[in-house]
Amino acid sequence: MRVVFMGTPDFAVETLKSLLQSRHEVVGVVTQPDKPKGRGGKMQCSPVKEVAVEAGLPIYQPQRVRDEVFLYELRKLHPDVIIVVAFGQILSKEILELPKYGCLNVHASLLPKLRGAAPIQWSVIDGDKESGVTIQQMDEGIDTGDILLVEKYQLEEKETGGSLFDKLAKLGGPMILQVLEDVENGNLHPVPQNEEEHTYAKMLSKATGQIDFSKPAVQIERLIRGLNPWPSAYCFLDGKMLKIWEADVVTKEAVLADAQEEQPGTIIAINKDSFVIKTGKEYLKVLSVQLEGKKRMDTASFLRGYTVEKGTVLLSERK
Numbered sequence: 364m365r366v367v368f369m370g371t372p373d374f375a376v377e378t379l380k381s382l383l384q385s386r387h388e389v390v391g392v393v394t395q396p397d398k399p400k401g402r403g404g405k406m407q408c409s410p411v412k413e414v415a416v417e418a419g420l421p422i423y424q425p426q427r428v429r430d431e432v433f434l435y436e437l438r439k440l441h442p443d444v445i446i447v448v449a450f451g452q453i454l455s456k457e458i459l460e461l462p463k464y465g466c467l468n469v470h471a472s473l474l475p476k477l478r479g480a481a482p483i484q485w486s487v488i489d490g491d492k493e494s495g496v497t498i499q500q501m502d503e504g505i506d507t508g509d510i511l512l513v514e515k516y517q518l519e520e521k522e523t524g525g526s527l528f529d530k531l532a533k534l535g536g537p538m539i540l541q542v543l544e545d546v547e548n549g550n551l552h553p554v555p556q557n558e559e560e561h562t563y564a565k566m567l568s569k570a571t572g573q574i575d576f577s578k579p580a581v582q583i584e585r586l587i588r589g590l591n592p593w594p595s596a597y598c599f600l601d602g603k604m605l606k607i608w609e610a611d612v613v614t615k616e617a618v619l620a621d622a623q624e625e626q627p628g629t630i631i632a633i634n635k636d637s638f639v640i641k642t643g644k645e646y647l648k649v650l651s652v653q654l655e656g657k658k659r660m661d662t663a664s665f666l667r668g669y670t671v672e673k674g675t676v677l678l679s680e681r682k
Contacts, residue, residue, distance in 0.1 A: 364543060367442040367462070369393040371409045374483075374532045375448035378469055379414055381536025382446065387543060389420055391440045395451050396424045428452050437461065444546070446539055447501065456503055464546050466501040469535040471528075473513060474499060475561035478506035483531060484524040485564040487589035490581075493517050494527060496534040498542045500553055507561075509553035511542050523591040572596040572606075573679055576628035579644035580612045598628070598677040600654070605677065608659055609651035613639060628677045636663040638671060 364387045368379050371394050382389050392415035400407040408416075415422050421440075425433035434457065444464040447454070449471075459466050472482035474497040486494040495515040499508040514534050518527065545551045572590045574583055574597060587596040587607050597606045625631050625641045632639040640647045653659040654669065 364388070364443045364464075364547065365390050365441060367391045367393065367437065367440055367445045368411075368448075369445060369450040369454075370411045370448040371395045371451045372449050373410045374471065374528060374535075375411050375450075375469075376414055377532045378446065378448045378535040378539055379411060381540060383414075383418055385540055385543075387540075389418075390442060391421045391423060391437075393423045393425070393428070393437075393450070396426060428458060429455050434458070444543065448535060453505070454501065459501055459503065467511070467539065467542060468499050468501045468506070468508065469539055470497045470499060470506055471531045472564065473497060473515065474506060474510055475556040475558065477562055477564040479564040480566040482564040483528050484567060484589045487518070487522055487524050487527060488585050490585050491518060494531065496531050496538060498538055499556075507556060509555055511545075511551060511553055512538050514538055521588065523588045525592045567594055569594045574598045574607070574677075575679055576640065576677065577643040580642040580647045581645065583642055583647055584610050584612050595653075598679060599681050600671070600675070600677055602681060604655040604681070606653040606659070607649055607651070608653060609649075611648040611650065613646040613648045615645065625674075626676065628679070630671060630673055630675045630677065633666070633671060633673055635666070636661070638662065638666070640677060 366382055366387050366389050368382060368389055370379060379392070392411060394409045394411045394415070397406045397408045399405065412422060423433060423436060437458065438461065442462045444462045445458070445466040447466055448469040454466060470482065472486065473493070473495045477485055493515050495513060497510055498512040499506065499510055502508040516530060572594050574586065576583070587610055590596045591608055595606045597604050599605060627641055627643050629641045630638050631641050631646070637648050637650055640649065649662055651659065651661050652665050654665065
């Protein structure tokens with residue numbers, strides 16, 4: 364089968380590699396344009412482009428996939444199917460209808476739950492017990508197409524956005540090969556999504572990681588894990604950003620009896636390897652941090668090099 368692959372980040376790489384190792388022919392790769400990165404502004408290509416270059420594949424990087432020049436090039440490839448994995452642009456109806464078998468999308472959630480840009484991180488933040496990957500037949504909506512194949516994954520107790528990302532990325536390749544086989548054999552059984560069950564995973568930004576200590580500790584701890592490694596959860600200590608990378612929820616029985624009188628965000632206990640913060644409900648035992656301008660480290664190492672006093676209030680904004 365002649366395949367055009369559309370994808371951009373690390374998450375898409377494993378699926379592209381599976382296609383390259385299969386009997387199918389990848390006739391072209393479409394990815395986002397190179398972007399400047401770092402202080403020097405050096406242009407950096409996407410992870411998908413790196414794989415495509417190494418494989419010697421034709422590469423297309425349109426600013427807009429709706430541009431007629433790109434559409435002309437896409438038509439010349441005569442794809443039987445277009446595989447889309449975290450590409451980053453919305454496809455037009457013309458592109459969706461161009462291949463014989465349409466466009467198939469590898470999405471990192473159990474659709475219709477968590478449609479949108481950041482399903483992996485929001486699955487952890489929301490406290491989901493399970494996540495997974497859905498292959499859908501794309502339509503003009505955002506992640507609204509018929510479901511073709513689903514594989515579930517049970518989240519571990521301390522799952523992070525990063526660890527879930529790595530695990531789900533490995534599911535897409537074998538799944539898409541199974542769907543392509545079903546396509547060829549006429550064994551597809553599309554299932555419409557239940558609109559009443561849909562939720563949305565909004566795009567992440569640095570502001571998403573701003574910790575509100577008036578919220579329950581369990582919610583803050585999930586936020587910390589969900590935004591690890593990016594964009595990270597943070598607060599401010601002595602006017603400096605303090606990223607919190609790892610924490611445990613602690614009950615009131617484990618801390619001082621008078622701690623309940625303190626305001627949320629107050630450090631109410633300091634131990635050799637941790638410090639404890641009061642939240643809107645229960646407490647947060649901080650195990651790994653990164654102070655602005657410093658490297659990530661365990662809290663024990665941080666406390667040996669930085670004086671933190673009991674009663675200090677951590678803020679949500681820089682002041």
